Amino acid sequence: MDLLNALVAFLNFVVVPATAYGAQLALGALGVTLIYGILRFSNFAHGDTMALGTTAAILMTWGLQAAGISFGPLPTALLALPFAIAVTALVVLGTDRVVYRFYRKRKVSPSILVIVSLGVMFVMNGVTRFIIGVQDQSFADGERFLVTARGFRDATGLAEGLAIRTTQVVTVVVAVIAVALLFWFLNRTRTGKSMRAYSDNEDLALLSGINPERVVAVTWIITAALATTAGVLYGLDKSFNPFTYFQLLLPIFASAIVGGLGNPLGAIVGGFVIAFSEVTVTYAWKKVLTYILPDSLAPTELVQLMSTDYKFAVSFAILILVLLFMPTGLFKGKSV
């Protein structure tokens, strides 16, 4: 029995990575949920918007690094983030002007808009690959660890180490700031209130003199900011690869739906639900159990419920369960 070491191992291998991943998913899901709430369709191009935004950030980071500018112990990519957000916002506003606006004026059904977003997805994916290629790109620099495993062991005298990477802390801090800004914007500013009004009841909002094009434009800009931030944080934490970002679509949608599509608070909760379930189900519990259980019961196998490659299955299973039993998600979402 060694509860302290078990707790440290649990924190190190489950809580810390899942928190960072959850924050990334939550930011992604917020973008999906905003588009769903205001524009009323599931945006399949979201993963590729993230990839495009991250590409812009990576290029800018390389530029800054070449110019010898760094952000001290923090990753340089954070300096590049505002620039990348601006680029992504211009791209999605342009996409809206050229592609989506036509269908919005005609009030086509949501499934047509989804197919349109498939087209946008193809184009964005192609452009990203065209610019940066298909290889993995690591662009994290600065201090690698905030707490190293060895340092933690030396300081506490425990057998287990706890490592916290700078990128994981940066992820959580940036995500908290982004979410706080978003909620302040949605609840306290006039534009934010008009967005929520538009989302709740389009006709009533139009009658009250809310300019729909303005609401839509602001939504796209916020979505671009969220998607770019999510993409850059994910890329800092792991690495950037256009195909991986495309595949993030599934856990991101699962987060948004589990939380309740169209509900920003739900998107955040959903992100953490999905992230923690994925990590706990695919984590090999042998180490933690060995510490907790008496020696006679100590496991000899990995005690991994499912192999890591089945993480999609986990997000998917939760998605299906929530949809079957609470069709509008944990927090009341909307259904178009």
Place this chain on the structure above:
Amino acid sequence: MNGRNFMLFALVGLLFAVTGFLQSWNLSLSILQMALVSAIMALGVNIQWGYAGLFNVGVMGFAALGGLAVVLTASAPEPEAWRAGGPGILLALVLGAVTVTAAVQVYKRMAPGLARMVLLLGVLIGGFFLFRAVLDPNVAAVEAINPSVSGNLGGLGLPVVLAWPAGGLLAAAAAWVIGKTALGLRSDYLAIATLGIAEIVIAVMKNEDWLARGVKNVIGLPRPVPYEVNLQRDPGFLDWAQGWGFDPVTASSVLVKLSYCGLFLVVLLAIVWLSEMALRSPWGRMMRAIRDNEVAAEAMGKDVTRRHLQIFILGSAVIGIAGAMMTTLDGQLTPGTYQPLRFTFLIWVMVIVGGSGNNWGAVLGGFLIWWLWVMVEPLGLALIAGITSGMAEGSWLKSHLQDASAHMRLLTMGVILLLVLRFSPRGLIPEK
């Protein structure tokens, strides 16, 4: 088929003919083989989307299941592996199915409350550990046998053409399970659900080595047509080729591709004929009525959920057949190569460009888009070569552009899809 549609098909035929004359007939025919398979996949999606408005973006998963069926039906049996763990694995799968059924029954039959919740969790958790306890040792036993060349359960050793209907059946069975759980959901939820299922199918095929060797791939699957090398050794064939003045190597390769095309064409025409008959029957009218107004159709006494399930299974089966044909054509099953952009979303581009709701449209879209998908890359390379010819040799931009031109196809497909949606939303051959 009217004159305009005939013209469209003739134009696409011309594309293939030009490829044959300008490049080589070998290339043209190999594009045609996959175009036929793609057309069948597009028909499957069209049955679901065009007839009933079901948004299935799990095409990749059903195609992969078709491929799996080829391994299970046609590859050589591995009796030793079967003795080692075959029955145990089957038992584990039965236990898994029993667990799920029991859980569903508990949920349905008991009154809501704490007792039901506890029992449900007990059944699921107990069932899961029992399943793993039976499965794991047997899987280890199977995978230990001859791991470098097999390490899986092998197949039934039946003729490979039988694998095509088997692929359809396997995909249909999967579609039944998915449809039972996900079809009650709204259209875009169904899309997300099918997207997830497809990823899971691929994950299972990559990881469960006892099934089809996972990422180690199954190669050397039997073929329904003769091998080129055997033809080249056959004196009768050599005489025939010489009599016509053909080079035996090229002639054998062209002949093999022609036979594949012939086989695929038969399947394609059969499915088109069946789909057309179904579409014109009272059943087809009912399906369109449901698609256009579910509430009204339900008020007329049509069982919408049941019809949706039916058409979801039918469409998925067609995709499964095409998936099996594709794996037969490749002669190998490589789960690592299934990608949603290529196997799901490209098929959707075919259906939308061809004309959703129209079987001939889906076929035309399949031929046209597949030709473009293959040819855009060399065309893009040529284009980039033209653009960069003025640039200095070895300059950064030039080499970057040359590398990047390989990614032109995604961009092109997206642009085509958006253009068609914008200017001809009903596709090249619209629904009547």
